[in-house]
Amino acid sequence: MKSCAISRAHRVQLRFQSCSAQASAKESGVIFPCRKLAYGSTVIIFILGLFLSLLSSALGQQNVWDELNARVDSLYRQGRYAEAVPAAQKLVDFAEEKFGTKAPNVASSLNKLAVLYEEVGNFTDAEPLYRRALEIREQAAGPDNPEVAASLNNLGALYADQGKYEQAQAIYERALAIREKALGADNPDLATSLNNLAVLYDLEGREADALPLYQRALAIREKVLAPDHPEVAKSLMNLAGLYRDARRYEEAEPLYRRLLAIDEKATDENNAGDEQSELASTLDDLGSIYLAEGKYAQAEPIYKRAAALADRNFSKEPLAATIFSDFARLDVAEGHYASAEPLDIRALRILEEDFGSSSSRLAPILGGLSEVFYLQGRYTEATSALQRELAIQEKVLGADDPELASILDNYAAVLLKTNHTAEAAQAEARAKAIRAKATAAASSDPAN
Numbered sequence: 001m002k003s004c005a006i007s008r009a010h011r012v013q014l015r016f017q018s019c020s021a022q023a024s025a026k027e028s029g030v031i032f033p034c035r036k037l038a039y040g041s042t043v044i045i046f047i048l049g050l051f052l053s054l055l056s057s058a059l060g061q062q063n064v065w066d067e068l069n070a071r072v073d074s075l076y077r078q079g080r081y082a083e084a085v086p087a088a089q090k091l092v093d094f095a096e097e098k099f100g101t102k103a104p105n106v107a108s109s110l111n112k113l114a115v116l117y118e119e120v121g122n123f124t125d126a127e128p129l130y131r132r133a134l135e136i137r138e139q140a141a142g143p144d145n146p147e148v149a150a151s152l153n154n155l156g157a158l159y160a161d162q163g164k165y166e167q168a169q170a171i172y173e174r175a176l177a178i179r180e181k182a183l184g185a186d187n188p189d190l191a192t193s194l195n196n197l198a199v200l201y202d203l204e205g206r207e208a209d210a211l212p213l214y215q216r217a218l219a220i221r222e223k224v225l226a227p228d229h230p231e232v233a234k235s236l237m238n239l240a241g242l243y244r245d246a247r248r249y250e251e252a253e254p255l256y257r258r259l260l261a262i263d264e265k266a267t268d269e270n271n272a273g274d275e276q277s278e279l280a281s282t283l284d285d286l287g288s289i290y291l292a293e294g295k296y297a298q299a300e301p302i303y304k305r306a307a308a309l310a311d312r313n314f315s316k317e318p319l320a321a322t323i324f325s326d327f328a329r330l331d332v333a334e335g336h337y338a339s340a341e342p343l344d345i346r347a348l349r350i351l352e353e354d355f356g357s358s359s360s361r362l363a364p365i366l367g368g369l370s371e372v373f374y375l376q377g378r379y380t381e382a383t384s385a386l387q388r389e390l391a392i393q394e395k396v397l398g399a400d401d402p403e404l405a406s407i408l409d410n411y412a413a414v415l416l417k418t419n420h421t422a423e424a425a426q427a428e429a430r431a432k433a434i435r436a437k438a439t440a441a442a443s444s445d446p447a448n
Contacts, residue, residue: 321347
């Protein structure tokens, strides 16, 4: 019997600050040409006074916008998204009233409000805002301007977050084409587009297409950024994850080692914070590589560190469940079944509390727990865990999904141990039928 690790999504890159937000910073000063004023030229003085008054008003409006903008940015950085939404709406309203509905400041404000809507899960209201910002920038700067690419990046990310990969791909590809043409070969924004499109290909199972994009993004970031820059860390994580999923463990290991060094430098393990979960996640990933390579002695201290971080900082979160479950896999591999059981049970309880007793996230944990019971000769408990795993997967995947075949094989093996030979034969026959159906479907597919 074989247990599975909990699948983990790619880290999401922040998209709050766009190019326009950086470009909207106020200039330090304005220099006017010198003029001679004739004595008594009251009309000229009046006109100049009016001009200076209007200029002062414009600068005052820009100052107010800058203050509102800074407030929104501050709330965003603190993760206070619900508070930031009304502040960003005020920023949009002010920009539209003072600068006009087609002004660059409006596009920047719309982008910020859209990102915040996305952060609070309001995808419906985020999309039209992203589209308005895109339209303003296309009209103001032309369709091939880097500002347009920034808006396309955000809109593509929204679609990707919703699983609308086909729509996201077209938008990401357009953003990449703009940046390839308009920016230098080593521009960090180009690396962002390469990374985002690679993540999308990766999610679609197109690892061969994703790999060269990940590699280019990492090469750019290594060249222009500090070795321990967060963007370098993201590229290392994504490329290492692709190698891991492709079972190219020897290539993944040094990347995870580099990522771990970056995380360790940025983290104080004795203090709580988001960095703790980043470090723990990297430790878990590196542990999974050592486990796959059979380097159990190296994996054990790594998993112990990850589990200790989870216990201290986020013991009831899904990441903790992943770490405990993966640590259990190491214990099983080393024959420490009694140690593996409480880890799997903790992982199961965390996910049940967070997602409910019938969530698909429970299935791999139940599979691992059934293995632990089976290896200890506790066949009745193994049967119960497998029945539960099978019921969840049937509901999620359908009765004939190929993934059910291996669960049915395990179920049949346990049933034989408890002398339920007729039921075991039924499970084996069903697994065989599922595989035959999948083989027939694959052979009739013109793409194969």
